[in-house]
Amino acid sequence: MSEIATRARHRCFGGSLSFHTHRSGETGTDMRFGVFTPPQADRGPVPALFYLAGLECNEETFLIKAGAIRLAAELGLMLVAPDTSPRGAAIPGEEDDWDLGTGAGFYVDATAAPWNKAYRMYSYVSRELPALIEANFPALGDRRGIFGHSMGGHGALVVALRQPERWQSVSAFAPISNPVAVPWGLKAFSSYLGPDSSPSLWAAYDASLLMAQRRHPGPILVDQGLADKFLETQLLPETLEAAAKAGGQDLTLRRHEGYDHSYWFIQSFVADHLRWHARALA
Numbered sequence: 385m386s387e388i389a390t391r392a393r394h395r396c397f398g399g400s401l402s403f404h405t406h407r408s409g410e411t412g413t414d415m416r417f418g419v420f421t422p423p424q425a426d427r428g429p430v431p432a433l434f435y436l437a438g439l440e441c442n443e444e445t446f447l448i449k450a451g452a453i454r455l456a457a458e459l460g461l462m463l464v465a466p467d468t469s470p471r472g473a474a475i476p477g478e479e480d481d482w483d484l485g486t487g488a489g490f491y492v493d494a495t496a497a498p499w500n501k502a503y504r505m506y507s508y509v510s511r512e513l514p515a516l517i518e519a520n521f522p523a524l525g526d527r528r529g530i531f532g533h534s535m536g537g538h539g540a541l542v543v544a545l546r547q548p549e550r551w552q553s554v555s556a557f558a559p560i561s562n563p564v565a566v567p568w569g570l571k572a573f574s575s576y577l578g579p580d581s582s583p584s585l586w587a588a589y590d591a592s593l594l595m596a597q598r599r600h601p602g603p604i605l606v607d608q609g610l611a612d613k614f615l616e617t618q619l620l621p622e623t624l625e626a627a628a629k630a631g632g633q634d635l636t637l638r639r640h641e642g643y644d645h646s647y648w649f650i651q652s653f654v655a656d657h658l659r660w661h662a663r664a665l666a
């Protein structure tokens with residue numbers, strides 16, 4: 385397992401907020417992540433809640449902008465925030481677009497060249513990073529939650545639906561619910577997974593297609609702003625809702641008048657998500 389370098393550490397709400405870098409075996413690059421360790425961890429391991437951020441974000445975005453730390457400290461939840469892609473993988477064009485390459489890993493394991501040499505974010509966030517956290521931080525290995533926003537909401541749903549035994553709780557803010565059917569997903573999947581939209585590969589990373597066939601044993605919470613400019617073109621929560629109904633998934637999809645796609649929206653509802661996870665992980 386790789387060495388972890390600590391770039392910064394701050395006392396925060398009685399716990400510790402720290403930012404780290406390590407060499408990832410999955411991506412072959414240095415990867416960054418942030419961790420909030422709550423004060424309860426002084427007395428023994430605590431549940432860990434992983435947050436997957438959206439396009440153009442990094443490991444700092446959620447911890448700085450979501451206003452989640454005060455309540456995580458009260459609830460005794462560790463927060464783990466990975467970066468959204470490898471960086472500096474030396475792949476031609478990786479810096480050219482904001483919705484592909486750097487900052488846009490989409491939490492898939494790329495199978496198509498040249499991306500497949502580094503863009504293995506599914507395995508990174510669902511296997512490598514949890515193992516690294518559980519070996520180096522006071523995190524319980526059998527109480528994991530996952531949530532995220534937009535591209536990261538898609539990632540959280542896919543990870544939990546594909547590995548329900550490893551993730552006891554899952555929720556999302558404004559997830560890309562049906563990536564195979566929208567421009568962001570089509571662009572990312574055709575680059576990372578190859579242009580052949582063969583049902584098996586693409587569908588394995590589409591929350592709505594997965595949910596029509598399999599259930600997470602726990603209930604799923606999704607919040608969506610109705611003034612989100614990506615709602616009708618990129619997010620399609622109604623597809624997720626229909627899939628949940630067809631597959632018997634317990635899904636609470638809340639629609640909020642006037643809220644957009646930003647962290648002001650996330651800040652407004654993050655407490656509900658933290659409590660939701662804390663209950664499931666208790």
Ligand SMILES: N[C@@H](CCC(=O)N[C@@H](CS)C(=O)NCC(=O)O)C(=O)O
Nearest residue numbers: 438439440441482534535645646647
């Ligand atoms: N650059 C995009 C927007 C990208 C965007 O909205 N990113 C979302 C995730 S999909 C985000 O969380 N951005 C960071 C922030 O709002 O602080 C645009 O042209 O509209």
